[in-house]
Amino acid sequence: MDVIALDDPTDAQIREWHGVLAAVHAADHAGEPAPTRAQTAALLLGAEPGTRRRLWAVPAAAPDHGASAAPGGFTAVPEGGFAAVALLRLPGAPGAERPGEIDIRVRPGHRRRGIGRRLLAVAAEGLRADGRTGVIAQVMAGTPAVPFLESHGFSCVLTVRGMVLRLGDLPPGRAEELVAAGPEGYRLVRWRGVVPDEHAAALARAKTAMADPAEFAGEQWDAERVRETAEVVAKRGDDLYTVAALRGPVVAGFTELVVPHGAAGRAAQYDTAVAPEHRGRRIGLWVKAAMLRWLAEERPEVREIETDNVGDNAHMLAVNAELGFRVERESMEYQAAAADLPSLSA
Numbered sequence: 001m002d003v004i005a006l007d008d009p010t011d012a013q014i015r016e017w018h019g020v021l022a023a024v025h026a027a028d029h030a031g032e033p034a035p036t037r038a039q040t041a042a043l044l045l046g047a048e049p050g051t052r053r054r055l056w057a058v059p060a061a062a063p064d065h066g067a068s069a070a071p072g073g074f075t076a077v078p079e080g081g082f083a084a085v086a087l088l089r090l091p092g093a094p095g096a097e098r099p100g101e102i103d104i105r106v107r108p109g110h111r112r113r114g115i116g117r118r119l120l121a122v123a124a125e126g127l128r129a130d131g132r133t134g135v136i137a138q139v140m141a142g143t144p145a146v147p148f149l150e151s152h153g154f155s156c157v158l159t160v161r162g163m164v165l166r167l168g169d170l171p172p173g174r175a176e177e178l179v180a181a182g183p184e185g186y187r188l189v190r191w192r193g194v195v196p197d198e199h200a201a202a203l204a205r206a207k208t209a210m211a212d213p214a215e216f217a218g219e220q221w222d223a224e225r226v227r228e229t230a231e232v233v234a235k236r237g238d239d240l241y242t243v244a245a246l247r248g249p250v251v252a253g254f255t256e257l258v259v260p261h262g263a264a265g266r267a268a269q270y271d272t273a274v275a276p277e278h279r280g281r282r283i284g285l286w287v288k289a290a291m292l293r294w295l296a297e298e299r300p301e302v303r304e305i306e307t308d309n310v311g312d313n314a315h316m317l318a319v320n321a322e323l324g325f326r327v328e329r330e331s332m333e334y335q336a337a338a339a340d341l342p343s344l345s346a
């Protein structure tokens with residue numbers, strides 16, 4: 001089979017690439033929004049600053065090179081179309097420091113013929129040539145990508161559960177009940193957009209306390225960074241809402257939610273955290289319930305809220321389950337050592 005490298009993709013190649021993404025999406029990603037042509041073009045052309053990318057495709061019709069053309073195969077796409085594509089992201093400078101990121105997509109009618117494996121071997125060459133020692137891949141649970149990656153040296157390092165709360169499913173009075181049951185000695189405050197000056201430093205301290213030192217290398221927040229993050233949301237035209245639980249001047253816990261501009265039916269949960277010394281008092285549930293009440297008053301057009309839960313964050317999963325969030329999809333991050341990936345000669 002032919003594998004072609006697309007250094008500088010043409011319009012026709014972008015169109016073919018998009019065709020593969022759309023066909024794969026239809027087969028594997030029920031419930032997720034389909035990629036648009038503009039998103040595909042941005043993916044292939046719009047280089048992120050500081051990241052290089054390499055692209056490969058397997059043409060669907062290859063009558064002159066038909067070594068792997070199985071009987072009845074390669075007819076579902078027009079001559080010249082792509083049967084499969086692969087993208088390798090190379091963030092930062094060449095070298096072992098950071099893993100590359102691989103994404104392989106094979107049209108459903110062309111699977112189990114070794115195309116995915118071949119593209120992985122080609123990308124592995126690209127990885128090694130760039131001095132990388134590792135690679136990661138993001139996949140949806142329950143799709144063929146899981147057995148594919150697990151049979152090629154990858155193991156799962158992270159699970160992310162995408163959960164959705166349909167506000168219409170909340171029992172009447174539930175949020176009010178939870179708000180009324182808040183802990184003694186704490187009070188709620190809320191603001192829209194950028195944090196008021198009086199809470200900025202305290203919110204930054206709460207954000208720093210929430211950062212898992214193992215995961216984020218002790219991520220530091222200050223008032224300026226908190227404001228800048230909120231300004232980025234505002235520049236996109238989205239609305240950021242924050243509810244915080246205060247003990248004196250201290251932010252003991254907070255929750256943030258964003259109502260996107262132009263798609264206000266579904267809001268996105270951002271950070272929720274309770275500082276370690278204030279845990280065990282149901283503050284997470286309290287601030288989230290207060291957010292639900294506020295949202296109902298302020299943005300009645302919001303019908304559902306989506307949130308991502310990373311790893312085995314049992315407390316946050318329990319809080320979300322108590323509020324009525326249901327798991328909608330589960331994605332996984334896989335990792336492999338470049339040395340364990342298939343090689344072209346195999």
Ligand SMILES: CC(C)(COP(=O)(O)OP(=O)(O)OC[C@H]1O[C@@H](n2cnc3c(N)ncnc32)[C@H](O)[C@@H]1OP(=O)(O)O)[C@@H](O)C(=O)NCCC(=O)NCCS
Nearest residue numbers: 104105106111112113114115116117137144145147148151
């Ligand atoms: C995952 C994917 C790329 C595999 O492509 P493919 O061309 O079918 O894979 P291959 O034919 O090279 O499979 C190689 C081996 O992987 C394993 N494998 C692949 N698909 C599998 C499946 N559905 N069930 C079980 N094992 C599977 C098998 O061991 C297979 O060898 P075999 O066919 O000899 O048993 C393809 O299913 C796809 O595009 N999925 C959607 C997009 C995606 O999630 N990509 C992953 C991101 S990296």
